[in-house]
Amino acid sequence: MMKNILIAEDSKEIVDVIRLYLEANDVKIIEVNSGKQAMDVFNKMQIHLVLLDIMLPEMNGYEVIKEIRKKSNIPIIFMSAKGQDEDKILGLNLGADDYIVKPFNPLELTARVSAQLRRFYSLGASSDTSLEQIKINNLVLDQRECKLFMDGNEIELTYMEYKLLKLLMNEPGRVFTKSQIFENVWDEEYSYADNTVTVYISKLREKIEVDSKNPKLIKTVRGLGYKFEKANN
Template identity: 55%
Template sequence: MNYKILVAEDDEDIVELLTLYLSNEGYEILSANNGEDALRIAKETKVDLAVLDIMMPKMNGYELTKKLREVSNLPILILSAKNQDSDKILGLGLGADDYLTKPFNPLEIIARVKAALRRFYDLGADAATSSDRLCVGDLVLDTSTCTLWKNDTEISLTPTEYKILALLMKSPGRIFTKVQIYESINGEYFENDDNTMMVHISKLRDKLEEDPRSPRYIKTVRGLGYKIESKD
């Protein structure tokens, strides 16, 4: 499949570099040098994945991520010079699936783009053909529609949050390490991905738990990883 990738970045050298490497992998590249044009392209054209800078004119990457999430659940990868944990937490919290900092290795970008496309389109299709519903306590995850319900209330999930929750709910009580979770949803694990995984787990708890500081469902097994339980 000839995937279309939107690159929103105001640095022409980076756009050219990403276009060169991504095009060589067979992807069709659409580019914009500001957030407003990127949003317009995403609304007018079927885009399969977006790579976004944060510091852009007219609309920054955070606002663009938020706007994209209102109309699409496509994979979003943030690529930014802003490298503080607070920046990453904000980007992931707004709905991005991944966050990389500049300077970057183009080969790592390729690996992460491939993994994001695979987990969203290929693995997502597989999930839809398996058991339609996963139930743990008050949670019901419909894998045919990729929607989550808690006590008849729908809870919105990002694609990455859905993948994590589906993995855990398929095996209640089983402990998954951070590496196992990340490799399952992302295809490849990098040493700097620990904080990213912790942010995704934290955001899931905010959505699922009555008291995220004392979680009922997603529990930390100290020194090992995470598991989901149906009861306290």
């Protein structure tokens, strides 16, 4: 099935380069040059992945991702010349699955797009129903629908939050280092200067812990990494 990729970017030159590389991979490109146009397209047709510039007219990229995340967990990759750590952290906190800094190598962008599509749309393909749900205490992670429930109520997760939580809940009690988490969830080589894992752990704690400052589920193992606590007996 051909995937529809929405590119929200006001530089025609950048869009043309992206189109040249991505259309060779059996995808359809939908091009817009403002945030408002991006939302109009998103609301009218099925979009499988969004490449989103931050500095867009009418609605900026931050505003667009907030609106999309109210409705969908599809992969979103920010493309921006804003390359400071705080810019990346803000983008990830708003729900982006990846962040690439301009100018970028189009081959790298193509690889990241392919990885996001593969991860998101291959999940739930297993026919083994015994693996569909992970249940720990009052949490249920539905692996077929990629959803989390707490006491029967759905907790909204971004795709990367889901991937991280799935990794931890699949092996409760196991300590994962930051590098193991990053390389398993983001499928990239870990840089010790990268605080992406810390940001995402914090976001998950805010969603599932009674007190995110005193976590009982996702525990920090000092000097080693993180683990998900085993179920109460």
